[in-house]
Amino acid sequence: MTPSPVIVFMGTPDFSVPCLLALHEAGHALPLVVTQPDRPKGRGRSLAPPPVKMAAEGIGLAVEQPVTVRDEGFIERIRAVAPDFLVVVAFGQILPKALLDIPRRGAVNVHASLLPKYRGPAPIQWAMIRGETETGVTTMLMDIGVDTGDILLQRSTIIGPEDTADSMHTRLSHMGSRLLVETIHGMWQGTLYPRAQPAVGATYAPMLKKDDGRIDWRGQPGKIDIFIRAMTPWPGAFCFLGERRLKVISARPLPGVTHQEAPGTIIPGFPDELRVACEDGAVLITELQGASGKRLRTADFLRGHPIAPGTRLT
The missing domain is CATH 3.40.50.170 (Formyl transferase, N-terminal domain)
Incomplete structure (x- = not known):
């Protein structure tokens, strides 16, 4: 040897x-x-x-x-x-x-x-x-x-x-x-020996496509948060504001927030916030990227691209 x-x-x-x-x-x-x-x-x-x-x-x-x-x-x-x-x-x-x-x-x-x-x-x-x-x-x-x-x-x-x-x-x-x-x-x-994989518990992780990053706002806030983090950096979590594609870089659940809005609707918050209604609560988008391709904190994005409460993200 x-x-x-x-x-x-x-x-x-x-x-x-x-x-x-x-x-x-x-x-x-x-x-x-x-x-x-x-x-x-x-x-x-x-x-x-x-x-x-x-x-x-x-x-x-x-x-x-x-x-x-x-x-x-x-x-x-x-x-x-x-x-x-x-x-x-x-x-x-x-x-x-x-x-x-x-x-x-x-x-x-x-x-x-x-x-x-x-x-x-x-x-x-x-x-x-x-x-x-x-x-x-x-x-x-x-x-x-x-x-x-x-x-x-x-x-x-x-x-x-x-x-x-x-x-x-x-x-x-x-x-x-x-x-x-x-x-x-x-x-x-000669001190390490292989062992067969267990016969039960196998799961499969298929290849992701670019379109797989689209956010479904009908989910619970915690699951949407995890989804966004799982899609970062690729394929990237995204949604649409009308025909404009928005890439969501980071977000977090907002505990204790209640609303009567449809999932994806922007709900009232502080002027520099972007709160999005979900199935059972809301998430706060903290960083995003628009058509310019530049990553921005939400407050900076909103200064140039205001989004009014009641607007629907899809």
Whole structure:
């Protein structure tokens, strides 16, 4: 056994970067980093590299960007590296069995939920939307299913009343990096063994679309608050004021507020407030973004765009 395992790392977005850097800092051999191709970005639609590519090149690692991981030439390239592990963190393509079978010690995935809950591409947001007070990260051995492989290690963390999907993303990515290093060490030393996922309790967290961020004011204030935080930063919670789209950055429930208005109606409050009627109470919008694209505190927004009580948000 060599002093350190040989690892091919596969990942793409910001979430993957702490895991890559943690493996590098732990001294593991990383002969190849695989990420998605550069994509058009911004108003100019110029090609931009994925965060993992930038991080890998920043520490001198070789990078490959296959259009598809099912390409036979790419699979042969991985075979030639002869890795002990594939480590896959939010890569963005489904890996074929031919690729999963290459590493001598297995393909290890870091997933941002406490499996078997919230398998799929959007576990952070769906855990929040569904009212979970706890989530976490799981390392697992990959199989051909969607997040169905045997569990290696898990760590949990609370979802706090101020957390957004963005804050949870950051926390879980760093938790995952530490758990990954512990996982690789345990597997390499022969002290960590996989266990099958429980047969019951599995849930799925489907991909979110841009339109999924539309706020339903018929919900209870607490659930609307959680929904807005779960949609931050993407796809972003939004509603319409007439034909104008408003992005709601932050809001909070207003306890003890009663009204007789239809959900979505602006109800009276202080001049610099935006109180919105819900099914059983109200929420206070504290930050929003209009057509200008600039995030504003509600008081600043209302100075330029007053919204009278009785106006309906949809």
